Amino acid sequence: MNLAVILILGAIGLGSGLIIYLANARVPHKVKGSEKIEEINKILPGINCGACGYAGCFAYAQELARNASTATEAPCTVVVQDPEALGCLEKALNIDLDALAINKKALIHCYGKSPVIFNYSGVKSCRAAVQLAGGYKQCPYACLGFGDCLKVCPQDAISIDREGGMAIVDCDKCTGCGLCIAGCPQNLIELVPAGTKIAFRCNYRPLKDIPGREKCQYGCTHCRQCFKACTDEAIIWNKDKAIPEFDIEKCTLCGKCIEECPQCTLELFTEARTEARA
Amino acid sequence: MSELFTIFISMALVNNFILVKFLGLCPFFGVSKKLGSALSMSAAVTFVMVAASAATWLINNYILIPFGVEYMNIVMYILIIASLVQIIELFIRRTNFALYNVFGIYLALITTNCAVLGITLINTNEAFSFIESMVAALGAGVGFTLVLAIMSGIRERLELADSPKAMKGLPIAFITATMLGLAFSGFGGIV
Incomplete structure (x- = not known):
């Protein structure tokens, strides 16, 4: 009896599937x-x-x-x-x-090495940590590395590394959906074209006037060395933000700007990919 | 004939699907912000209700009852309604584009709507004949359309009304729905 029931119901299911298949194959396109x-x-x-x-x-x-x-x-x-x-x-x-x-990829504008200035032992979430005096790192705009972006990423493309304080995007997995942008309380993430060659790893803006909360020694000092070093006119100096902007078309990937940068602000975008994969 | 008319009125007004039986509440609140989309949705629901009632009546009377497996009807009805809607969508998409754009995404959304499953199960429980179940489905669809049209008309005006801040949006819609339900309970003694 039970077998008969299974057979009958299975036959109805199979029949429905078959009808859908036939309809899909046979119904002509009249429009x-x-x-x-x-x-x-x-x-x-x-x-x-x-x-x-x-x-x-x-x-x-x-x-x-x-x-x-x-x-x-x-x-x-x-x-x-x-x-x-x-x-x-x-x-x-x-x-x-x-x-x-x-094809867009997420780029995190932080090097993640800003020194820790106090011991944070609260909820393991960037959004919570930021509430407490702007985060536990010296730079109030730094990546805090609790992975709020990692939790919203549907592609599992973000991991926490550089000794545990920094989110890193695996560009092979990233589809550029942009969900992490809303997930980051520090507004560090930007969607850039996949052909981007140089990554700018600093987000410091001189807005908060808190003693001891300056930019870290890895951040951009606005010295314009990269702008001067570039022989291909691929770097444009943005005067409002005082940061370099890169022209993908003109950049020949010579790496002079990275060599000249006295900080750790510039790095190869593609190198960051291989680093994340390793 | 008067029997069919009684079924129709009973389904459309007295046992209204939304306000009396509380079926299909998700589209009632989800798609009742604009009159246009509410009418699209209710047209799709009415259409699928009638088609699903026909299909499930045939399956129930010629397969499930003869083999004594009526107790599996909920599972079977879900399967049949889902595949039926898929086929109908395919047909409309390939034959009439204007109609497809009117139904739009609503047709695919109501494959798992409780109002559609509800009408087929009511038809089975009441042991309606083929014609009776068609009329019942049509009545239920008309009742659904009526309530959705009334509700969206009210909500379009509520958007502009000076309601308290905490009541704006969905809360005031819930209260409106309650009053609408009370008003519909007045049809209680007709049939």
């Missing part, structure tokens, strides 16, 4: 222009995550078919990670997509 949408829809991951800002993958495919530039304005972070899918999308939309420009 004009829907072939293109269906073709684009096949390339998309189909997980309806909504990261692109549209209501599901099919709605995104409709928008892409209508306006191909959406692919660069609101890129699908999953497709961008996969060169093969990206190639298919380029072919389907008949446009060129610059994978390195639309």
